[in-house]
Amino acid sequence: MRVIDYMRDSLIILDMEARSQKEAITKIVTRMNENGAVSNAAKFLDSVLERESLGSTAIGNGIALPHARTPHIDSIVIAFVRLQEGIDFKAADGEPVRLLFLLGTPMKAVGEYLSVLEKLSKILKQSKIRQKLLKATTAPAVRSIFEHAEA
């Protein structure tokens, strides 16, 4: 499966407002819950925040990939959020984070989880793609960026 197959237009959110890591993650999970993507939003949120407390999921260049493997989701879902302004995510390179990919995985899908994270982090290493993601104005535009990257 391609990364884009785990994303849906309703969970591509451009220009969200958030001042802290926790606020950003909470807002994304609320949105996922409204879309029926998680089975227990409160517990799912706890898992993501707990995972973040064990080690930052920022990968540098203003990107973070918060994620959790938990029983509170039925299939792998990726939400993409662009923040209006960068926030501190304890990144190793110190850069504030503006592009967030929140990934939830059910307990069973270990292999799939590994390969999605691997693919996503590879795609995001290309600075051209990061630039495009910062400029995109609509969800379909984001979709086509990924479709091109994975073609």
Next chain:
Amino acid sequence: MTGLSPLQQLYEKYTTNVSGRLFLASIIVGIVAGIGAILFFAALTQFSHYVLHSAANYFPPEPAGEVSGHAPLGGAIRWWVLLLAPAIGGLLSGILVFTWAPEAAGHGTDGMIEAFHHKRGIIRKRVPIIKAISSIITIGSGGSAGREGPIAQIGAGFGSYLATVLKLTDDERRTLVLAGAAGGIGAIFRSPLGGALFTVEVLYKRDFEGKSLIPALVSSIVAYSIFASTFGWGLMFQIPPFVFNHPVELVFYALLGVVCAGVGLVYIKIFYGLRDRVFHGLRIPAQLKPAIGGLVVGLIGIAAPFVLASGYGYLQQAMNGELTVRFMLIAFLLKIFTTSFTISSGGSGGVFAPSLFIGGMLGGAFGQLCAELFPGLISNPAAFVPVGMGAFFAGAAKVPISAMIMVSEMTGGYKLLVPLMLSSSTAYLATGRGTLYEKQVNRMADSPSHLGDFTIDVLETMIVDQAFHPSDNVPRVRQDTPLSRVQALFSEREENYFPVIDQNDKIVGIISLRNVRAVLFDGDADHLLIAQDLMTPAVTVTPAESLKSALKKFIEFDYGQIPVVDYRDERKIIGMLTHEDVIESYNRQVEKRKLAF
């Protein structure tokens, strides 16, 4: 007797005790296995005649005992047919198998072994039928695979079915599964004793399923007699009158065993490596993968047609001493690849016939080379061909006894039993834990089918506390350890899993090598994945738990060791219990009981 079919009524009437009813059932299984072997063999011969002879105009040599009667028509081989046939065969067989019976993919004998150990001997009715048709297509179109897998599935499938119809116990069903496979193999290779021994030997790396031997023999006798009545009583191969009467040759036969073991291990690596690292990762439907494997086979086949299909005719030539060292070396090397591409891509067929070919060619080349290097020491280099056949399969499949018997029965070369004994044993020992049949378990105690046997009584009376070694220093990883560090740990140490602990040193899960496949995140992404992301729930035992319960966990979860936790705080690790600890304590206890009498 209401509710019973006439067959069941008859059966009940004539069977008064357990061994009696198994005996009768084994005869029925043998009859069906024999007829199944006839139909399978006839269909396979006919189909491969259409493809290889009629369509490709390719007439490979035939072994002395299986002459089809189709003489070459002359004219050139149609190379493009040879190139494409295995791919088209792969496509057809792939669609058939992966649509209707995915468990029939690959080599069928593993399917039988798995059904025996893990599925109470239950085989779905459609499996043997799908397996037979897909194997006929795979092998008949030139794919490099053999008949033992499919015929074992046909016989075993009927044994399983009969046991269910007659409402027999699980134990009896397992026995009939083996009897069916024994009949099929015994018939089609004209090796009744070898077929029966093979099925009781192939289940374990280091044990025999002794109690099923007689039913397997009964079925094999019946099936062989039916098959041979139709296709003749001759041997599969005819060999020159080889003898063994020169003890110095034993040195070379022992060496051959070592060489067979080395090549066998490489073969296993390539065979499963292709499946797991190449075909498994291909992003296309499983139905199409055998076609890709087939295409590679076809490409090799147009350069070297002798490594297509069974290749028995070439083995016959090798035994006659008609082949050169160079030819035999190329043949065994390429055969490893054609077989791996045929079966590892999901194509259908057994591994026995290709193993005979690889071992025979390897033995032939080895024999001739030794004869040239040490003139006068080797009486007949071609004798190394049948010995190589047996030794190679003995080592790669972990079946030392049945391999030598099968080769002796197929060739009539009983004078070579002593060299076969030496080479087979050497190869068997030297391959260690490696095996072509990945569903094999080590010993009876490792098979769920023997859970509840005598061992359990003793283990029930013992507790974990008597067996494990307490330690404050159990290797473990913290939940925030980056994946790269976990991978490094696995490569530094022998463990195939570690307990995962939180900051308070309490166990929160385990992380196993299986879940940590080679993913590489470089630079800043290194800490993106940590041990916690990949761990699975912990399986633990407490010191007060019985060893029976611990053994169950070992078998169920398939880990070599289990963390022992404090019974007051079930998340605190106080040591490790290994599988060997349990066996050792068991042995100690049994010794004690013996002394008490």
